[in-house]
Amino acid sequence: MSSDGKTIVAFGKCTDYDPSAVEAAVRAAVDAVGGIGAFVQPGQSVLLKPNLLTDADPDAAITTHPEIVRAAIRLVQEAGGVCRVGDSPASVIKHERVWERTGMRALCEEEGVELITLEQGGAREFREERQVFDIARRVLDADVVINLPKVKTHVMTSFTCAVKNIYGCVPGMAKAGLHKQYFNAADFGRVVAAIYGVVRPALTIADGVVGMTGNGPSSGQPTAMGFVAASADGVALDRCLCRSLRLDPRAVPYLPVLRRRGVGEHDERRIHVIGADLDSLLNRPVALPNTLRTRLIPSWLGRLFAPLLWCRPTFSDNCVYCGLCVRTCPADALTQEKGEKPVLAPKQCIECCCCHEVCPAKAVDMQLSRMFQRLVDHDKCLR
Numbered sequence: 001m002s003s004d005g006k007t008i009v010a011f012g013k014c015t016d017y018d019p020s021a022v023e024a025a026v027r028a029a030v031d032a033v034g035g036i037g038a039f040v041q042p043g044q045s046v047l048l049k050p051n052l053l054t055d056a057d058p059d060a061a062i063t064t065h066p067e068i069v070r071a072a073i074r075l076v077q078e079a080g081g082v083c084r085v086g087d088s089p090a091s092v093i094k095h096e097r098v099w100e101r102t103g104m105r106a107l108c109e110e111e112g113v114e115l116i117t118l119e120q121g122g123a124r125e126f127r128e129e130r131q132v133f134d135i136a137r138r139v140l141d142a143d144v145v146i147n148l149p150k151v152k153t154h155v156m157t158s159f160t161c162a163v164k165n166i167y168g169c170v171p172g173m174a175k176a177g178l179h180k181q182y183f184n185a186a187d188f189g190r191v192v193a194a195i196y197g198v199v200r201p202a203l204t205i206a207d208g209v210v211g212m213t214g215n216g217p218s219s220g221q222p223t224a225m226g227f228v229a230a231s232a233d234g235v236a237l238d239r240c241l242c243r244s245l246r247l248d249p250r251a252v253p254y255l256p257v258l259r260r261r262g263v264g265e266h267d268e269r270r271i272h273v274i275g276a277d278l279d280s281l282l283n284r285p286v287a288l289p290n291t292l293r294t295r296l297i298p299s300w301l302g303r304l305f306a307p308l309l310w311c312r313p314t315f316s317d318n319c320v321y322c323g324l325c326v327r328t329c330p331a332d333a334l335t336q337e338k339g340e341k342p343v344l345a346p347k348q349c350i351e352c353c354c355c356h357e358v359c360p361a362k363a364v365d366m367q368l369s370r371m372f373q374r375l376v377d378h379d380k381c382l383r
């Protein structure tokens with residue numbers, strides 16, 4: 001908190017992943033929100049939770065860059081904490097491959113830190129209002145969780161950073177099960193909000209050095225943003241980034257739910273921003289997901305006109321026939337012949353975007369029905 005009782009969101013300028021530049025920027029941002037000693041006490045076990053969605057190179061801007069994780073490890077160790085780095089990547093992708101490609105294995109070996117798969121060690125079930133979900137025990141067992149998200153736009157939730165990164169604390173296949181159970185964006189927003197209500201990280205350090213824009217979280221464009229950001233309040237941090245991206249927070253399904261539940265600071269007048277002017281943080285407007293307009297349709301209207309309002313995958317010639325989308329689809333809506341592109345059974349599709357998320361070849365495009373395209377003007381989703 002600042003001296004006038006406001007929630008602090010602090011930015012550190014950082015234009016590339018040079019290790020010393022990243023460490024300086026992370027340190028400056030964390031110092032501005034109270035210093036690492038405000039979050040980690042000597043001897044505490046600290047889980048560092050990066051976004052390790054898939055087996056992508058750091059340059060692809062899909063996963064948190066290892067230098068951000070390294071800087072966080074060093075800060076925690078200085079404070080006397082005992083670090084582990086962990087995540088639960090998409091379950092159809094071998095985790096060993098994820099650790100290799102994202103640079104996380106090499107980093108953890110260099111820093112002498114354990115790298116853990118969150119689904120090992122079991123899970124505990126939670127019931128929050130009408131949402132039921134599992135959280136990995138390895139998350140619950142940590143004294144402190146430090147959230148290390150990547151700043152990205154997202155075809156399902158419009159945007160992903162602090163709050164959405166905590167969805168990775170749901171272990172393995174249980175994530176696909178939640179997509180199936182809470183399949184429209186509004187219901188999915190409710191479950192993401194409920195999960196964030198249970199796993200509230202002590203500190204978030206966001207990787208916005210190079211983020212992703214357009215049809216993220218894996219098929220967008222890497223985009224130089226030039227910052228790291230830190231806050232004890234991930235909601236406030238997400239709200240600030242919505243403003244910089246010119247994104248209406250109502251198009252991010254979990255933010256209105258968290259606001260109604262009183263979780264996090266949503267009022268920009270009560271957020272003290274240090275180290276950046278939010279309106280000029282990104283020096284030009286960035287591309288937002290083509291699905292954005294669907295997120296402002298009230299869910300009752302979407303259900304009423306479901307046959308006419310849809311957002312379904314199409315498959316381009318980029319397809320390398322790997323079958324990951326077919327195996328990840330929670331609704332069994334895809335089939336595939338050897339050497340052919342997947343085929344969609346439209347009535348089975350629950351529009352969860354999981355196929356889009358795991359495709360390694362940017363071959364999946366989420367296409368809107370004509371009525372959806374007409375109903376909401378894309379520009380109305382922008383601030």
Ligand code: SF4
Binds near residue numbers: 322
């Ligand atoms: S669309 Fe993507 S994920 Fe699906 S088979 Fe083709 S390359 Fe693989």
Ligand code: SF4
Binds near residue numbers: 330332
């Ligand atoms: S086809 Fe894609 S969008 Fe449709 S249910 Fe399967 S994974 Fe989800």
